[in-house]
Structure formats: C-alpha cells, structure tokens
Amino acid sequence: ARLPVAILKCSAVSREINFSSAEEIPQFRLEQRIFLESSCIEASLLIELSARPVRSRKSTLVFLCRLVGHLRSGKLTIETAFYDGQVSIAKTVYRIYYD
DSSP, X not given: OXXXXXXXXXXXXXXXXXXXXXXXXXXXXXXXXXXXXXXXEEEEEEOOOSSSOEEEEEHHHHHHHHHHTGGGTTOEEEEEEEEETTEEEEEEEEEEEEO
C-alpha cells in the first residue's frame, strides 16, 4: 500500500476493514499484527459480529510511522487474518510505502 507522506504528521490514524461472506461465520475472529521488518510491534484481536465495518483508531501506528518514516519505507507490514474458531479463512499482508 502506498500512503502519502502527510500521514506522518497525523496524531492518529483510522483503519477500516470492510468484508462480507456468503455464509455465516459462527465463531468469527479477526487478528491483526503490525511488523517492523520481522519483529511484531503490535497485535490485536477483534471479535465483531455485526454488519458494520471494523474500525480501529491507533495512535501507536502513527508513532511508528513517524519513527519509521522515509528511511524505513517498505519495512512496515500490516497482517490481517480472519478465522472461524481456529480455522483460518483468509489472510492479507500489506507492505507500507510512503510517497
């Protein structure tokens, strides 16, 4: 993902995940991890059983973006995994670059 350099000046950012499923997911679980190079620097678990988008406002991520900045463009990744109980449904990994 490419983000504008201006995001480094923000005091907080909001992440939103929109998804849908053709079938019910009775034990839905979402896990999100942020990695700086190969080290996990933030992890969160979210159980959300509504039709609303999943939103997360993180000042930690902005702090890390500032810390990382241009010198670390491409070193930050956001991994999101979707589960039904212990069964993995899908996983996405986005590498963050600053333009």
